[in-house]
Amino acid sequence: MTTVLNVELGERSYPIHIGAGLLDDSALFASLVKSEQVVVLSNEVVAPLYLDRVRAHFSARRCEVLVLPDGEAHKTLESFGQVMGFMLEKRLERGALLVALGGGVIGDLGGFAAACYQRGIDFLQVPTTLLAQVDSSVGGKTAVNHPLGKNMIGAFHQPIAVIADTDTLSTLPARELHAGLAEVIKYGLIRDLPFFEWLERHIDALLARQPAALAEAVQRSCQNKAEVVAADERETGERATLNLGHTFGHAIETASGYGNWLHGEAVAAGMCMAAQLSARAGWLSAAELERTLALIARAQLPVAPPPDISAATFRELMLHDKKNIGGRIRLVLLQGLGKSCVTRDYDDALLEAVLRREPAA
Amino acid sequence: MTTVLNVELGERSYPIHIGAGLLDDSALFASLVKSEQVVVLSNEVVAPLYLDRVRAHFSARRCEVLVLPDGEAHKTLESFGQVMGFMLEKRLERGALLVALGGGVIGDLGGFAAACYQRGIDFLQVPTTLLAQVDSSVGGKTAVNHPLGKNMIGAFHQPIAVIADTDTLSTLPARELHAGLAEVIKYGLIRDLPFFEWLERHIDALLARQPAALAEAVQRSCQNKAEVVAADERETGERATLNLGHTFGHAIETASGYGNWLHGEAVAAGMCMAAQLSARAGWLSAAELERTLALIARAQLPVAPPPDISAATFRELMLHDKKNIGGRIRLVLLQGLGKSCVTRDYDDALLEAVLRREPAA
Numbered sequence: 001m002t003t004v005l006n007v008e009l010g011e012r013s014y015p016i017h018i019g020a021g022l023l024d025d026s027a028l029f030a031s032l033v034k035s036e037q038v039v040v041l042s043n044e045v046v047a048p049l050y051l052d053r054v055r056a057h058f059s060a061r062r063c064e065v066l067v068l069p070d071g072e073a074h075k076t077l078e079s080f081g082q083v084m085g086f087m088l089e090k091r092l093e094r095g096a097l098l099v100a101l102g103g104g105v106i107g108d109l110g111g112f113a114a115a116c117y118q119r120g121i122d123f124l125q126v127p128t129t130l131l132a133q134v135d136s137s138v139g140g141k142t143a144v145n146h147p148l149g150k151n152m153i154g155a156f157h158q159p160i161a162v163i164a165d166t167d168t169l170s171t172l173p174a175r176e177l178h179a180g181l182a183e184v185i186k187y188g189l190i191r192d193l194p195f196f197e198w199l200e201r202h203i204d205a206l207l208a209r210q211p212a213a214l215a216e217a218v219q220r221s222c223q224n225k226a227e228v229v230a231a232d233e234r235e236t237g238e239r240a241t242l243n244l245g246h247t248f249g250h251a252i253e254t255a256s257g258y259g260n261w262l263h264g265e266a267v268a269a270g271m272c273m274a275a276q277l278s279a280r281a282g283w284l285s286a287a288e289l290e291r292t293l294a295l296i297a298r299a300q301l302p303v304a305p306p307p308d309i310s311a312a313t314f315r316e317l318m319l320h321d322k323k324n325i326g327g328r329i330r331l332v333l334l335q336g337l338g339k340s341c342v343t344r345d346y347d348d349a350l351l352e353a354v355l356r357r358e359p360a361a
Numbered sequence: 362m363t364t365v366l367n368v369e370l371g372e373r374s375y376p377i378h379i380g381a382g383l384l385d386d387s388a389l390f391a392s393l394v395k396s397e398q399v400v401v402l403s404n405e406v407v408a409p410l411y412l413d414r415v416r417a418h419f420s421a422r423r424c425e426v427l428v429l430p431d432g433e434a435h436k437t438l439e440s441f442g443q444v445m446g447f448m449l450e451k452r453l454e455r456g457a458l459l460v461a462l463g464g465g466v467i468g469d470l471g472g473f474a475a476a477c478y479q480r481g482i483d484f485l486q487v488p489t490t491l492l493a494q495v496d497s498s499v500g501g502k503t504a505v506n507h508p509l510g511k512n513m514i515g516a517f518h519q520p521i522a523v524i525a526d527t528d529t530l531s532t533l534p535a536r537e538l539h540a541g542l543a544e545v546i547k548y549g550l551i552r553d554l555p556f557f558e559w560l561e562r563h564i565d566a567l568l569a570r571q572p573a574a575l576a577e578a579v580q581r582s583c584q585n586k587a588e589v590v591a592a593d594e595r596e597t598g599e600r601a602t603l604n605l606g607h608t609f610g611h612a613i614e615t616a617s618g619y620g621n622w623l624h625g626e627a628v629a630a631g632m633c634m635a636a637q638l639s640a641r642a643g644w645l646s647a648a649e650l651e652r653t654l655a656l657i658a659r660a661q662l663p664v665a666p667p668p669d670i671s672a673a674t675f676r677e678l679m680l681h682d683k684k685n686i687g688g689r690i691r692l693v694l695l696q697g698l699g700k701s702c703v704t705r706d707y708d709d710a711l712l713e714a715v716l717r718r719e720p721a722a
Contacts, residue, residue, distance in 0.1 A: 077442050084438070088509035091681060116477075119504065119515045143480065148449035154480045155516060320452060 003219050007138065008230040012158045016138060016222050020211060022165040023050055023126070029057035032124060032161045037096035038063045039087060041110040043070040046102040046128050049171055054101055054126060064090045068106070073259040075105045075145050077153060083113040094118045097160075103129035103176070104136035104263065108151070111142030115157035125162040129172055130180025130214075131264050133164040134187075134221035139229040139239075149320045150250045156234060164222070166215045174300070179264025181206060181299040182245075184217050186271060187224040189292065190241045193338030195220050200291070203298045240342040244332040245270030248305070251317035255309045268301035273354050278334040280350040280360065288337050304357065311355035364580050368499065369591040373519045377499060377583050381572060383526040384411055384487070390418035393485060393522045398457035399424045400448060402471040404431040407463040407489050410532055415462055415487060425451045429467070434620040436466045436506050438514060444474040455479045458521075464490035464537070465497035465624065469512070472503030476518035486520045489529040491541025491575075492625050495548075495582035498523045500590040500600075510681045511611045517595060525583070527576045535661070540625025542567060542660040543606075545578050547632060548585040550653065551602045554699030556581050561652070564659045601703040605693040606631030609666070612678035616670045629662035634715050639695040641711040641721065649698050665718065672716035 002019030022028060038058045042051055047067045055063055066086045068074055087096070100110030100123060107125055114123035125137035143154025169177065181203075188196025198220070199206075205213035225242070232239040248270030253261055275292045278284040284292075293303050305314075318329050328344045329351070335341055363380030383389060399419045403412055408428045416424055427447045429435055448457070461471030461484060468486055475484035486498035504515025530538065542564075549557025559581070560567075566574035586603070593600040609631030614622055636653045639645040645653075654664050666675075679690050689705045690712070696702055 077438070077445070081438050084507060084514050085509065088507055088513055088681065116514050116516055118513055119502065119517055141480065146445060146449055148446065152449055152479060153445050153477050155477055156480055320449065 001215070003215075005219070005222050005226050007158070007226045009158060009233055012140075012233075014159060014161050016162040016164065016226065018133075018164045018166065018215065018218050018222060020165065020167045020215065022163050023053045023168070026057055028163065029054075032163075033058070033061075033097060035095055035097035035122065036061055037092050038099060039090065039092055039096060040065045040099045040101055041068070041083065041106055041113070042066075042101040043068050043074075043103075043106055045070040046106070050101060050128060050168065054099065064092065068109075070105075071259045072105055072145070072253075072263065075109050075143075077144055077146070079109055080113060080116075080144050083109065084117060087113070087117055092117070092121075094121060096121050098123040099126060100124070100137075101126045101128065103127065103132045107132050107137050108141070108143050108154070111140070111157055111159065112144055112154050115142055115155035120157065122160045123157070125159045127162065127164055128168040129176055130169055130218070131176070131183055132180075133166070133169075133218050134180060135183040135225065135242075137162045137164065138222055138225045140233070149317075150253055152320075162222075164218060166211065166218055169214050170209060175262065176264075177207070177209070178300040179262040179268075182264035182268040182271070182296070182301055184221050185295055185299065186242070186244050186267070187221050189271065189275075189334060189337065190244050190332070190340040191228070191338060192220070192224055195224070196295070196337055200295055203295060207300065240330075241332050241340045243342075244334075244340060245272075245274050247318050247329065247331055248273045248314070251314050252305050252309065254317050255313055256306060261306070265302055268296050268299070269303065269305045272296060272303045273305065274332060275334055276360070277331070277346065277350055277354045280353060281333070281346055283333060283335045284337075288334075291337065292334075307357075311352060314355045362576070364576075366580070366583050366587050368519070368587045370519060370594055373501075373594075375520060375522050377523040377525065377587065379494075379525045379527065379576065379579050379583060381526065381528045381576065383524050384414045384529070387418055389524065390415075393524075394419070394422075394458060396456055396458035396483065397422055398453050399460060400451065400453055400457060401426045401460045401462055402429070402444065402467055402474070403427075403462040404429050404435075404464075404467055406431040407467070411462060411489060411529065415460065425453070429470075431466075432620045433466055433506070433614075433624065436470050436504075438505055438507070440470055441474060441477075441505050441514075444470065445478060448474070448478055453478070453482075455482060457482050459484040460487060461485070461498075461520075462487045462489065464488065464493045468493050468498050469502070469504050469515070472501070472518055472520065473505055473515050476503055476516035481518065483521045484518070486523040488523065488525055490533055490537055491530055491579070492537070492544055493541075494525040494527070494530075494579050495541060496544040496586065496603075498525065499583055499586045501594070510678075511614055513681075523583075525579060527572065527579055530575050531570060536623065537625075538568070538570070539661040540623040540629075543625035543629040543632065543657070543662055545582050546656055546660060547603070547605050547628070548582050550632065550636075550695060550698065551605050551693070551701040552589070552699060553581070553585055556585070557656070557698055561656055564656060568661065601691075602693050602701045604703075605695075605701060606633075606635050608679050608682045608690065608692055609634045609675070611682060612675050613666050613670065615678050616674055617667060622667075626663055627666075629657050629660070630664065630666045633657060633664045634666065635693060636695055637721070638692070638707065638711055638715045641714060642694070642707055644694060644696045645698075649695075652698065653695075668718075672713060675716045
């Protein structure tokens with residue numbers, strides 16, 4: 001069964017196609033791709049699995065392929081320059097389409113390349129990881145990392161469409177499946193209590209990769225993301241709640257070196273820290289905190305940061321976060337399950353206690 | 362006397378302030394700059410002349426300054442990375458303002474940096490060259506060069522305002538003044554016959570840097586640019602006529618190595634080539650071609666490309682141009698003085714004759 005959601009952004013609206021077997025849906029690709037020139041960007045892990053099937057849809061067009069090494073360590077300005085050089089060497093014109101086939105790194109890097117090549121060309125997201133399907137492929141945030149901070153160099157550039165083939169999740173390494181579940185759980189926590197409760201009931205089915213459960217998780221996640229993005233494309237308000245756990249998480253990723261902790265793992269530990277701060281502030285009950293930590297743990301995800309990151313290091317790195325205004329760390333906190341806010345209005349001593357991993361009173 | 366023009370782009374509308382002495386207009390800067398954090402980007406030639414006067418307006422704010430080497434050779438992805446690193450080291454937040462103080466290189470590079478830093482921050486254009494005041498500071502095109510083509514990596518990102526102090530033109534090297542006049546003449550050629558005729562009468566006054574003549578040239582140029590940009594921000598139609606001479610010109614710049622020919626010099630020679638092709642096609646009379654070449658020559662600008670660029674090299678480089686569709690070189694041609702079109706509908710043999718510098722029949 002195929003689902004089509006729409007991200008409502010006026011002239012920049014686009015569909016998200018979700019379903020099993022979509023990579024072989026010639027009619028779908030034909031309906032979306034009009035350009036005579038196509039460049040497919042992928043990585044060394046995904047390309048052997050899916051590149052030929054995707055490329056088959058472009059046999060009647062000029063199709064160039066660039067395969068990069070896998071991993072967050074390659075989401076850099078250098079890789080961006082490499083993509084630009086490749087596209088120029090191949091003489092791709094302004095009417096060309098970039099297809100990002102892979103996970104979040106390929107999607108973010110490919111989207112940024114599409115945003116900047118000749119001041120902007122179209123791109124199509126074909127996410128092959130759970131994390132990319134439920135989060136990074138939707139919403140038009142594109143970026144590369146800088147040694148001083150994650151996603152610090154980027155652009156808002158919406159794709160023309162997203163094609164999420166849930167069959168690709170069957171080949172996903174377990175660790176990446178779990179990492180993707182962090183972002184799935186996030187939607188429940190920040191704005192969708194019924195989905196959180198559904199996840200409590202279906203987490204084992206998701207871990208067992210039952211197709212129907214995975215498809216529903218992707219759909220409900222994308223539905224949440226599409227609603228938030230439609231309401232606040234440029235993140236001046238509600239969209240910032242999608243960053244639950246991310247300010248802590250980015251600090252974990254940076255301190256650990258990009259690629260050692262997966263993004264979803266860092267976000268999972270970060271969400272636990274945000275939940276703990278919310279609980280210390282009295283906004284989340286002990287039982288709600290317990291349910292949050294339990295679901296994240298059942299998803300095989302870390303519930304605490306690496307012990308070697310000091311509170312001072314956390315603060316140093318969190319101050320670099322894009323969400324900051326006026327030097328004070330802005331955080332997404334929970335006000336019960338399924339409700340969240342973006343705030344700087346918390347007791348700094350409570351944040352310090354969380355950063356120091358002090359036992360709760 | 363100060364003139365204020367407005368670039369009408371809905372939510373992205375902004376004013377262009379033109380006048381003598383604006384760099385010292387504290388009230389103007391105060392009215393435009395609300396950010397607590399300011400980063401001024403300038404170069405080694407402009408900074409000693411004007412940086413202190415501009416920085417004085419930000420004494421009550423945090424103000425960081427980055428001074429780059431001068432010249433087109435520094436409009437690169439490497440310089441872009443350097444600006445990003447600087448801003449991250451200084452912990453500039455998303456609410457920061459980037460002020461681009463300098464010529465076209467600083468404006469284009471600074472604008473692109475502002476477009477991408479944390480996915481976009483505000484920027485203010487303070488152009489100090491004639492070329493930047495009449496062309497590159499207005500319209501939101503930002504970019505850096507790639508060895509395979511000029512302005513190939515960039516974004517559309519409109520400034521919050523443009524402050525053009527015509528007094529700065531008094532310190533401009535003569536060669537740069539002339540280069541700026543190429544873009545001024547362009548507006549007359551493509552869409553404003555009365556302005557072309559005004560330029561025929563006032564070119565000597567402009568070369569003598571008479572302030573009233575310079576101010577009028579800047580105003581009438583910006584008025585033309587603002588109208589074109591308002592009608593076609595993303596260059597899907599009329600805006601492409603602003604590229605008169607640029608496809609030839611970019612090839613000259615690339616073939617000569619960035620920085621050996623100034624952009625305006627290359628555009629001047631390119632406009633002469635476009636006019637010659639237009640004349641060969643019968644769209645421009647011999648007398649109109651003569652007036653075009655004569656005005657460009659009187660502005661102390663080249664009327665022909667360097668002799669060592671072969672027709673084959675021209676074609677090779679022109680095929681890389683962003684304006685191409687379907688492998689055929691799209692050009693801006695003249696249909697009389699003050700009228701232009703963007704077309705691929707010309708006899709290729711006539712283009713070849715122009716590229717080979719064959720004498721007109």
